[in-house]
Amino acid sequence: MGTVSKALSLLALFNHGRLEMGLSELTRLSGMNKATVYRMMTELQAAGFVEQMNGDRAYRLGPEVLRLAALREAAVPLLSVSRDVLRRLCDETGETSHMSIQRNGQLTTLTHAYSSHHGTRVAMEDAEILSLHATGSGLAFLAFSSEEVVEHALSAPLVKHTPQTETDPERLRQALAEAQRSGVAESVGGFEADVHSHAAPIFGADQRPIGALAVAAPVSRMTVELKSRVRTALKAAALDLTQRTGGFCPPGYPGGS
């Protein structure tokens, strides 16, 4: 692994639980030498990828990532299109919706929308990592991924996030088969208790899944009628998002050619 990769791996250590980190923490988590980490952070800081605030010695992500994200959006308008699609998906279903993309074997939520239709709703945070086996999004993504990806995901230890989390590979494969048939995957309380999530995959220009679109509702509100409405709206929204971002559905995908 080159020096550049090591430096970038420091950025990968940031997540929702660790929005700020000191030098020692970065050193511990990365397993690298303190001097090495220090020099790398100094270079990352000079480039604006991280910053150290007033007096505080902790590092946090810097403004340059915003500039790059804006440019990425200019090249591939995934977020702006998603926000539009999510807004309508929310309005149609009355529930929280969110979009996530895959990177490095992980699904990360990037944006979400809330409905004001109900007093209670499922709360979301952007940049959260979703479990592949325990969320609707994860299952929707896996259902249309290659066998190697599925095998890799299901052979790893399957975390039991809640008592309801399904961790039996055989039954998970059944869920994937069902999602392949209908185009929509679901998970009931698998990631967070009391949350029933439906999700459909988003495809890239190469017809492979790049992420997922999901609707998350409290278990108590998920009636047969709402399920039907969610599934219909979700399929249309995912197809819309795929097409408007220059993607194509694979031949076997139900509903969209």
Place this chain on the structure above:
Amino acid sequence: MGTVSKALSLLALFNHGRLEMGLSELTRLSGMNKATVYRMMTELQAAGFVEQMNGDRAYRLGPEVLRLAALREAAVPLLSVSRDVLRRLCDETGETSHMSIQRNGQLTTLTHAYSSHHGTRVAMEDAEILSLHATGSGLAFLAFSSEEVVEHALSAPLVKHTPQTETDPERLRQALAEAQRSGVAESVGGFEADVHSHAAPIFGADQRPIGALAVAAPVSRMTVELKSRVRTALKAAALDLTQRTGGFCPPGYPGGS
């Protein structure tokens, strides 16, 4: 300069005019050896900072920058607060509004909002680099920056973007003095012909300016009445944004304590 900085400088080459670049172009622009650039781009790609699409060999920014931007937003909610502030600023003035931040001596627009009040409006792109001497945003930023920053900006060759661009350092300093008094800077057709922009600075936790908030209108619509409304709304909006992002106005700033 270390290897990491060199690799990150490759990312800095991306801008609105160059959303995608091939290996040769990157090599030429960076002035580095082709093999070096190739290895660095390979590492950046492995980390998800750039990607090469199907068959096409050109590189573009990758999905990892979106994840980092979402985390930066979680730590410092500048964009989300800005979008809210810009929306209202638009509604109040009926004109296009935008927000930009400073990085490395350059002002980059990060987000904007349009009004649907008029049939015509000033068009914006995110991630555009704003001239410091020829835009309201640039002048608003400089007006509250240190003397070294102002001197550095005004001693560099001042590009004449349009026939109306003011390039006389002496008169620009007068404009800065006026902005210091009122808290709002303006530029009439200095960056793009027929665009009249007003702007106010945004301050960080250290009381130094971090960027600017601006309203851009067609010159023909900028009446005395509208100017007055824009200036009032802008001052309130900039103060609001500064405070809601944890910033503080400097002692000498008019209007805000």
Place this chain on the structure above:
DNA sequence: GCAAATCGGTTCATTATTTGAACCTACGGT
């Protein structure tokens, strides 16, 4: 109130990595 631990930051000889000229193959234009 003192000692030990921890923090961010720095040094410098050793070592491993980066570097770059040259080379390869493919492709499009003339």
Place this chain on the structure above:
DNA sequence: ACCGTAGGTTCAAATAATGAACCGATTTGC
């Protein structure tokens, strides 16, 4: 067939990364 340019690869030489030890300042434990 020739030339220019593209992306990608090789390997000896040169340069930059590394890490143990060290420093001063806080913080923690007792």
